[in-house]
Amino acid sequence: MARILVVGxxxxxxxxxxxxxxxxxxxxxxxxxxxxxxxxxxxxQGDVSEPETLLDIPSDVDILVYTVASPEFSKEGYHKxxxxxxxxVLHALKAQGQEPKYAFFTSSSSVYHQMDASxxxxxxxxxxxSFAGKExxxxxxxxxxxxxxxxxxxxxxxxxxGRTRMIEQARQGGHCDPTPEVWTNRIxxxxxxxxxxxxxxxxxxxxxxxxxxxxxxxxxxxxxxxxEWMKDRIGDVEPDYELPEATxxxxxxxxxxxxxxxxYQFQFNNYQEGYEFxxxxxxx
Numbered sequence: 001m002a003r004i005l006v007v008g009x010x011x012x013x014x015x016x017x018x019x020x021x022x023x024x025x026x027x028x029x030x031x032x033x034x035x036x037x038x039x040x041x042x043x044x045q046g047d048v049s050e051p052e053t054l055l056d057i058p059s060d061v062d063i064l065v066y067t068v069a070s071p072e073f074s075k076e077g078y079h080k081x082x083x084x085x086x087x088x089v090l091h092a093l094k095a096q097g098q099e100p101k102y103a104f105f106t107s108s109s110s111v112y113h114q115m116d117a118s119x120x121x122x123x124x125x126x127x128x129x130s131f132a133g134k135e136x137x138x139x140x141x142x143x144x145x146x147x148x149x150x151x152x153x154x155x156x157x158x159x160x161x162g163r164t165r166m167i168e169q170a171r172q173g174g175h176c177d178p179t180p181e182v183w184t185n186r187i188x189x190x191x192x193x194x195x196x197x198x199x200x201x202x203x204x205x206x207x208x209x210x211x212x213x214x215x216x217x218x219x220x221x222x223x224x225x226x227x228e229w230m231k232d233r234i235g236d237v238e239p240d241y242e243l244p245e246a247t248x249x250x251x252x253x254x255x256x257x258x259x260x261x262x263x264y265q266f267q268f269n270n271y272q273e274g275y276e277f278x279x280x281x282x283x284x
Contacts (some may be wrong), residue, residue, distance in 0.1 A: 001025055002204050005061045005100075007048060007089055008068030009037055011162065012106065015193045016065065017041045020200070026168060028058045032071075048085030053223045054092040061093065063200055064148065068184040074118040078135035086139050096252055102202040102203045103148040104175045106194060109156040109214070114252045117183050121255040122154075144211060148181045155193060156216045156254055160189030160278060167278065170230035173238035182223040188274040191267050200262050213259050219270035226271055233276070234284055267270040 002025050006017045009029035014037050017029040020023045021040030028042045038045050046053035048068055066089065070081035093100065110133040111126045130132050140152040142216065159166060176182060189196075195215045202209055223243075256266075268274035 001062055003058060003132065004063040004065065004068060004200070005030065005057060005086075006065045007053055008066060008105070009041075009043070010067070011249065012189060012192050013065065013067030014038070014197075015189070016034060016196050018093050019193055019197050023197070023201075030057065035196060037173070048088050049080045051088045054088060056210070057089075057092055057096070059096065059098065061075070061100045061217070063096055063203065064089070064100050064101075065106075065196065065200070066104065066143070067106045067196075073132075075131035075135065075251075078132055079138075081141035082135050083142055086142050086146075090143075090148070094147060097209075100148050102200075103139060103143060103146070103150040105143050105150065105152045106192070106196070107136050107140055107152045107154045107172065108132070109154050109216070109250070109254055111140070111154060111251060113117050115250065117181060117251050117253065118253055119253045120214070121182075122210065122214055139267040140212075143229065146178070151199060151211050151213065152157075153213045153215050155187055155192055155209075156185035157187070157188055158189055158192060159274065160243070163189060164278065166226065167230065167284075169243065169280070170227050171237050174227055174239045174242040174243045176223050176243050178222070179223045182225050183220050183249050184202070184226065184250065185251050185252070187216050187272070188268045188273060188277075191215070191217070191274075193268060195259065195264060198262075202226070203260070213262075214254050214256055215259055216254040216256050216258060217266055217268060217270055217274065218260070222272050226275075229272065230275060233279060 006013045006029045009031040018038040021027045023027045030046045034045045113127040143150045157284045180249045
């Protein structure tokens with residue numbers, strides 16, 4: 001049994017905390033809300049942007065998992081909750097004399113700049129143009145340069161419970177032309193949790209893991225193919241309307257070969273499997 005501190009226990013972090021507690025770990029979850037996470041999870045109220053609220057973190061932490069989601073979609077918000085937030089948590093642990101065995105950070109594929117339909121993986125250059133990508137890359141660097149061995153896990157578009165933007169676009173008749181192709185990548189929320197738990201258990205078993213993982217499903221797909229499949233699957237949708245350009249800003253294909261080579265088995269290997277599950281949950 002390990003003592004695991006999950007910082008940022010929202011959707012992914014909260015589900016991860018529950019899964020880890022079910023696996024008989026001693027799990028502590030720090031979040032801005034005072035609402036309890038679930039059975040077996042110790043909840044601490046705190047805000048990573050306010051270091052004085054981090055004094056109640058538990059002692060003897062074995063694994064740190066930083067899954068904070070910025071409540072502000074701005075350069076300032078991202079800087080405060082990713083780069084500065086990680087620095088504050090590392091400082092709080094170090095001030096207590098703690099030396100966790102390992103740390104994880106949930107990052108994003110927005111750290112990549114490629115928009116030419118090329119394949120990217122953990123070794124691809126990262127020169128992001130967006131403030132989000134720049135701030136997340138800076139946060140990855142802060143953790144990598146910290147005093148705890150660490151891994152950043154880069155997620156692309158996440159879908160699942162409460163994350164149904166693509167489904168709503170399809171129901172409203174969202175359309176884009178098949179050419180030029182706009183490649184997209186995604187991962188179901190449950191696989192986000194699964195990947196993190198998988199890597200945590202490998203570390204606890206004494207296995208060496210890499211410092212970066214691209215965590216996406218196995219089949220990148222074009223925006224056109226996804227929308228047309230989903231409209232056919234749902235059936236009763238609104239007349240077509242052209243999606244705004246902003247929804248197509250990324251055009252790359254992400255590879256999960258490193259993660260697959262480690263032995264992770266995806267619950268949902270492609271968008272059809274994942275969205276079929278979500279649609280059935282929604283009664284569609």
